[in-house]
Amino acid sequence: TREAGIFHDAEYDGWLITGVIKNSASIAKFKDIVITVTLLSQTETVIEEKDYLIYEYYEPNTIKPFSIKLYPPEATEKFRVSVKTAKPVE
Numbered sequence: 371t372r373e374a375g376i377f378h379d380a381e382y383d384g385w386l387i388t389g390v391i392k393n394s395a396s397i398a399k400f401k402d403i404v405i406t407v408t409l410l411s412q413t414e415t416v417i418e419e420k421d422y423l424i425y426e427y428y429e430p431n432t433i434k435p436f437s438i439k440l441y442p443p444e445a446t447e448k449f450r451v452s453v454k455t456a457k458p459v460e
Contacts, residue, residue: 385441385442385449387440389436390435391426394431403423403426404422404453405436406419407438408449408450408451424436
């Protein structure tokens with residue numbers, strides 16, 4: 371967040387969620403990972419769920435970082451991130 375000043379209005383910068391995706395398979399290669407971000411209130415009520423597609427190849431036994439920029443509703447206190455799907459590379 372940034373305070374309002376003479377030359378700009380108050381601006382909300384949102385959240386940057388960062389993490390890593392690990393392919394622990396010994397021979398399988400994956401691509402196009404779908405990550406689900408679940409936004410939660412203070413009482414752990416689901417406020418919103420959204421999927422994000424990451425266009426990357428994941429070689430066997432590798433770890434790659436990812437980042438997602440989002441603008442959660444004001445009531446959001448926590449979040450969960452999970453891998454929903456991954457396409458095998460043939």
